[in-house]
Amino acid sequence: MKLLDFRSDTVTLPSEAMRKAMAEAELGDDVYGDDPTVNRLQDLAAEMTGKEAGLFVPSGTMGNLAALLAHCQRGDEVIVGDQAHTYIFEAGGMAALGGIHPRVVKNLSDGRLDLEEVRAAVRPDDAHFPVTRLLTLENTHNRCGGAILSPSYMKAAGDLAHELGLQLHLDGARIFNASVALGVDVKVLTGPADSVMFCLSKGLAAPVGSVLCGSKDFILRAHRARKQLGGGMRQAGVLAAAGILALTQMVERLDDDHRQARQLAKGLSEVAGIQVESLEPPTNMVYFQLMEGSADAFRERCKKAGLLVGVAGGSRFRMVTHYGIEGNDVKRAIDAIRDALSA
Ligand SMILES: Cc1ncc(COP(=O)(O)O)c(C=O)c1O
Known part of the structure; x- marks a missing residue:
């Protein structure tokens, strides 16, 4: 996969x-x-x-x-x-x-x-x-x-x-x-x-x-x-x-990244255990805070679920939408985070 x-x-x-x-x-x-x-x-x-x-x-x-x-x-x-x-x-x-x-x-x-x-x-x-x-x-x-x-x-x-x-x-x-x-x-x-x-x-x-x-x-x-x-x-x-x-x-297609970032932020806002910083990300970045538990362990569980997330220091994480993100990738990412949090 x-x-x-x-x-x-x-x-x-x-x-x-x-x-x-x-x-x-x-x-x-x-x-x-x-x-x-x-x-x-x-x-x-x-x-x-x-x-x-x-x-x-x-x-x-x-x-x-x-x-x-x-x-x-x-x-x-x-x-x-x-x-x-x-x-x-x-x-x-x-x-x-x-x-x-x-x-x-x-x-x-x-x-x-x-x-x-x-x-x-x-x-x-x-x-x-x-x-x-x-x-x-x-x-x-x-x-x-x-x-x-x-x-x-x-x-x-x-x-x-x-x-x-x-x-x-x-x-x-x-x-x-x-x-x-x-x-x-x-x-x-x-x-x-x-x-x-x-x-x-x-x-x-x-x-x-x-x-x-x-x-x-x-x-x-x-x-x-x-x-x-x-x-x-x-x-x-x-x-x-x-x-x-x-x-x-490739300039105009950046709009797709922004649309996917909004979709991602909305989906993540419904996941218990994390707090999304902005429900309406202005461009292609979604930051969130892990509310409890080890940041390293969370990142490893995401990786096991097939998802790489960016580490932004402490319990802060970043996800960026881009040219390689397509189809139902955003939905799969949200599911992977939900799985990682319930593991
Ligand atoms: C705002 C900003 N400026 C500069 C850079 C540096 O670019 P590069 O990684 O090509 O050195 C980055 C890289 O992520 C960035 O986010």
Whole structure:
């Protein structure tokens, strides 16, 4: 029986069309800028996000770090949410590799940062302090339940950043989930940001890669940072070919993931022993709390019942709907959790 893998949308496998495009991709050495497929992907990504240029990177983590390195000097400070992926899950790369100091502001439960707190976190011009250089936001917000930052919030955050002399970087790993859920052009969400990173390898189902977009000058600096990080790839068009299809064929289908997430949340809300955080998940993530018992034992029982769930710390769990979830998979997952709880 098929293993139901709800740990993340990163587990998606490429479509048949992607595999074919990868096999047939026109290639060159991208370190020389000679890979036509990579160049096409970068141009397409820039056009879709409304930026001047794009840079293909192997991962979202590298895209965020290259962005931070391109925006900041050593000793500069970045304002970042306490629940941000960049702060929690990227191995401290900004500090370890960039000498960049994170200035942490608490995330509200809907993924926003309180903009008055952001204003207050900016350092005065004084030699005792690091220089505040950058504000980072995450949209959709992973640990905040796949929350969407609205166009008006994005605009207010961009206006504030620029008023304060900061740049705004958007970790838009799942920005297309936000634009599809809201029914708005993604540019409405990326417009206020000076740079945006989004992932091809999550709900968009490409096997590898993310794209960082911004102004031409910014991308020149990010390109150097990517090189420093060892992210210059050669015939990367085999990967970019799948990325192009991710952007041209897989965006609209994110709606299915959101519909399945709502179905999952509703079903799980009727299961005794767990508490679903949101009955109306905004995008493709459903978080719940195990009310009692060992989290490890629960996860193992789910696994025995053929279901993989994501662990989000303590008794908190995450299930993500994605391209590989279809048919009655959601119903089977709910049954597996019920079985695991009654075992
Ligand atoms: C919000 C967010 N940003 C960045 C990343 C990093 O992406 P990658 O796993 O490709 O490094 C992730 C990965 O899950 C993410 O959820």
